[in-house]
Amino acid sequence: MDVEIKEGGVKLLLPSECLTSKYDSTVFYNKDQTFKRDLFSLAFSILKPKTTADCMCGTGVIGCRFYKENPSKIFFVDLNPSALKYAEKNAKLNCVSDFSIERTDVNVFLSTHKLDCVVLDPFGSPSHFIDSAFRSLRKKGFIFVSSTDAANLCGAKPKACLRHYDAFPLDNFFCHETGLRILLGYIARRGVDYDFSIKPLLSFKHAHYFAVLIEAEKSALKANECLKKIGFVEIDGKKIGKLWLDDFNDKNFIKSMISKALERGLKKHVEFLQLLYGEIGMPLFYYNIHKIASKTRKGRIKKFDDFIKAIHEKGFKAARTHFNVLGLKTDAPEQDLIELMK
Numbered sequence: 001m002d003v004e005i006k007e008g009g010v011k012l013l014l015p016s017e018c019l020t021s022k023y024d025s026t027v028f029y030n031k032d033q034t035f036k037r038d039l040f041s042l043a044f045s046i047l048k049p050k051t052t053a054d055c056m057c058g059t060g061v062i063g064c065r066f067y068k069e070n071p072s073k074i075f076f077v078d079l080n081p082s083a084l085k086y087a088e089k090n091a092k093l094n095c096v097s098d099f100s101i102e103r104t105d106v107n108v109f110l111s112t113h114k115l116d117c118v119v120l121d122p123f124g125s126p127s128h129f130i131d132s133a134f135r136s137l138r139k140k141g142f143i144f145v146s147s148t149d150a151a152n153l154c155g156a157k158p159k160a161c162l163r164h165y166d167a168f169p170l171d172n173f174f175c176h177e178t179g180l181r182i183l184l185g186y187i188a189r190r191g192v193d194y195d196f197s198i199k200p201l202l203s204f205k206h207a208h209y210f211a212v213l214i215e216a217e218k219s220a221l222k223a224n225e226c227l228k229k230i231g232f233v234e235i236d237g238k239k240i241g242k243l244w245l246d247d248f249n250d251k252n253f254i255k256s257m258i259s260k261a262l263e264r265g266l267k268k269h270v271e272f273l274q275l276l277y278g279e280i281g282m283p284l285f286y287y288n289i290h291k292i293a294s295k296t297r298k299g300r301i302k303k304f305d306d307f308i309k310a311i312h313e314k315g316f317k318a319a320r321t322h323f324n325v326l327g328l329k330t331d332a333p334e335q336d337l338i339e340l341m342k
Contacts, residue, residue, distance in 0.1 A: 007034055008041055010064045010094045013086060018059070026082040028058040028123065033146070036211045037065060038269060040119075040144055042260050043202050043213050045069035046253070047142055049116035053077055055106045055129065056122050060087030062144075063119075067096045077102045077109050110136040119144040125152065127164045130190040137196070137216055145187065145212040153179030153210065168232075170240045174285040176205045176323040181284075183210055184244035185230050197222035202257070203248035204276060205323055212248075233284065245284070249276045278319035279329055286327040287337065295338045302341055304328075310340045 001016045018029040044052075044066045053075040054063035060083075063074040074096060076087040084101050091099045102109055110118065110132035118133040118141070120126045126145050133143050147153065152160040155171030155178070162168065165186040170178050180203055188198045195218055202213040232241035254277045261269045293301040302310070304320065308328070311318035316332035330337070 007031075007061060008038055008065045008068070010061070010068055011090070012059055012061055012064070013089050013093060014059055015086070027080070027086050028083070029061065032207060033209060035206055035269075035272075036146065036209065037062060038266070039202065039204075039257070039273075040211070040213065041065045041069050042257050042266075042269070043144075043253075044117075045260060046256050047117070048072070049142060051075070051115045052117040052119065053110065053113065053115050053136070054087075054119050054121075055110070056120070057087050058083050058121075060090045062121060063087065063099070064090050064094045064096060066119075067091075067099070068094065072098065074099045075102055075109070075113070075115075076100070077104065077106055079103065079105060107132040114138055115141065117142045117144070121146045123148060125149045125164045127186060130187055131193070134191050134194045134196050134216065137218070139218045141216050142201075143187070143212075143214050143216060145183070145214070147183055147210040147212075148208060150176075150179060150205075150208055150210065153182050155179075167242050168238075168240055170235055170238060172235070173288050173291075174323065174327070177285055177321070178240060178243065180205055180210055180212075180248060180323075181243035181245070182241070183212060184214075184248055185242045187212065187214060188226055188230055188244060189242065191216055192223040192226055194218070195220045195223050197226040199250060200244070200246075200248045201250045201253040202276075204272075206272075243284075247280050249280055251277070251280050254280070272322060275320055275322040279321055282317060282319055282329040283331050286321045286323065286329045287334070288324075288326050289328050289341075290326055292328075292334070292337050292341050296342045307341065311337070314340065 002013045003016045005012050017025040048070045051073045055077045057076040057078050060076050078084050088101050115136045120129050126147050151157050154175040155169035167182045191198050196216045198214045200214050229246040230242050232239050258273045308318045318330040321327035321329050
């Protein structure tokens with residue numbers, strides 16, 4: 001039996017079991033990633049590409065939401081005939097007038113089409129599809145990437161991370177930032193193979209998944225410059241990476257997204273985007289404020305905002321991080337932080 005729900009201004013027909021047991025359903029729909037789709041749709045409304053492939057489209061929710069933001073050609077790509085049946089139903093239900101249903105392997109499709117925008121939304125690692133995404137792009141384009149293999153990227157399964165991303169992770173307090181930088185570093189390295197440079201426009205970790213939007217430009221010269229932003233770091237004697245070492249969000253793009261979210265009254269999204277904005281230009285990784293407090297004699301914890309204000313007054317940069325509610329990004333030395341926490 002089909003049920004109809006609403007998400008982000010579009011209507012969706014789904015098999016009823018989608019809402020009760022997402023892994024047992026013949027068609028995959030993950031309501032837990034609605035927040036990601038909200039942000040991706042906001043971003044798409046700014047970019048306005050002419051052709052987009054919604055790869056591993058499932059119910060077609062991303063393609064339908066993208067079309068609502070910017071009516072343009074949408075390819076719904078999936079090997080699952082049941083998924084494509086619902087993607088077509090939902091495209092028609094939402095008056096998507098320019099779409100194509102493609103029952104084929106994603107890598108085959110991407111290797112035989114030229115596009116302005118590619119959405120990779122697999123279950124697990126996206127690493128198997130990144131090369132094909134770059135091959136499908138015109139001289140300039142955009143790639144939306146989701147990854148639910150946080151255990152690999154964050155260091156719980158280091159061998160799997162090495163296999164899928166050719167990188168050494170680290171399972172510690174700031175492992176989520178390390179995981180995001182490994183994912184971006186891998187995307188960048190795959191891109192330069194095809195003379196593409198990348199610029200991360202939107203990147204974040206939320207719940208159990210990572211989400212990335214990059215702008216790609218074909219230029220051997222810029223690809224060479226992009227390589228300088230990839231490398232290793234050493235933490236407690238352990239080599240971590242290869243990582244993306246530059247900002248993982250673009251200042252002007254995030255400002256545009258905040259403006260869009262404010263116009264739509266999306267308070268929760270505005271607050272999250274403001275956290276992302278605050279991280280731009282900050283050093284790699286972050287401190288645990290509880291750990292800083294534990295190193296004072298009294299183990300005293302200042303209010304977070306008061307602590308940040310005190311750091312600013314000493315001439316250092318400081319900001320909360322979206323990765324962890326206890327995380328602090330700053331260029332202040334640890335000993336200064338301990339003194340300021342007292």
